[in-house]
Amino acid sequence: MFERIMVPVDLTHAERLEKALLCAADLAAHYGATVIYVGVTTEQPSAIAHTPKEYAEKLSAFAADQAALRGISTEAKAYASHDPSIDLDPTLLKAVGEVNADLVVMASHIPNIADHWWPANGGSIATEAKISVMLVR
Numbered sequence: 601m602f603e604r605i606m607v608p609v610d611l612t613h614a615e616r617l618e619k620a621l622l623c624a625a626d627l628a629a630h631y632g633a634t635v636i637y638v639g640v641t642t643e644q645p646s647a648i649a650h651t652p653k654e655y656a657e658k659l660s661a662f663a664a665d666q667a668a669l670r671g672i673s674t675e676a677k678a679y680a681s682h683d684p685s686i687d688l689d690p691t692l693l694k695a696v697g698e699v700n701a702d703l704v705v706m707a708s709h710i711p712n713i714a715d716h717w718w719p720a721n722g723g724s725i726a727t728e729a730k731i732s733v734m735l736v737r
Contacts, residue, residue, distance in 0.1 A: 602631045606701035608692055608721075609637045611648050611658055620707035620736040625670035627705065634673040636699045637663045640684045640691050652680035675699070689724045696729055708735040 607624045609617060628635045641648070641655040649655035656678035663676035677699055681687040696704060708722035726733040 602627060602633045602703045604699060604701050604703075605633050605635045606696060606699055606704045607635055607637050608695075608704070608706050608725075609639045609659065609662065611639055611655070611662060612646075614662065617707045620705055621666065622670075623734065623736050624705040625666065625672050627703070628672040629670070633703075634675060635663075635666070636675045636677055636701060637666065638677050638679070638692065638695045638699065640679045640681050640688055642684055643680045643682055652678065655680070688721055689728070692721070692725055693728055696725075696731060702731055704729060704731065704733040706733060706735055708737050 605624050605628055607620060624635050627633065637659060639655065639659045641652055643652060645651070646655075649658055656676070659676040659678045663674040666672070667674040677695060679691050679695065681691055684691070695701075704725060706722045706725060722733070722735040726735060
């Protein structure tokens with residue numbers, strides 16, 4: 601049913617993604633799918649990496665660690681953005697097509713009042729993507 605599962609990853613908060621990571625890994629193992637971890641970083645130095653190239657290397661290492669930990673096939677795709685806080689949704693939607701994903705598994709937060717004015721990233725991706733999107737709280 602699924603062959604390529606995209607999982608957006610924020611390496612700065614990877615510890616908060618465990619449920620989504622496990623869900624994607626379980627689906628990948630069940631369907632024999634590949635999980636593609638997608639990360640968006642700033643073009644300027646950040647707390648996680650000094651350059652987009654360094655970020656891509658860390659994301660690739662994260663994907664390799666997940667493959668070893670969970671016994672699944674993984675890939676990594678990093679994107680650089682001038683301002684990820686503004687460009688995140690369009691960049692992730694672009695990634696869906698570029699990695700040929702047929703499912704997105706994405707960590708989400710518990711909705712709150714602010715979501716009425718500023719939709720959450722997961723909600724935006726689910727609304728705009730042409731494929732299935734699973735939001736994991």
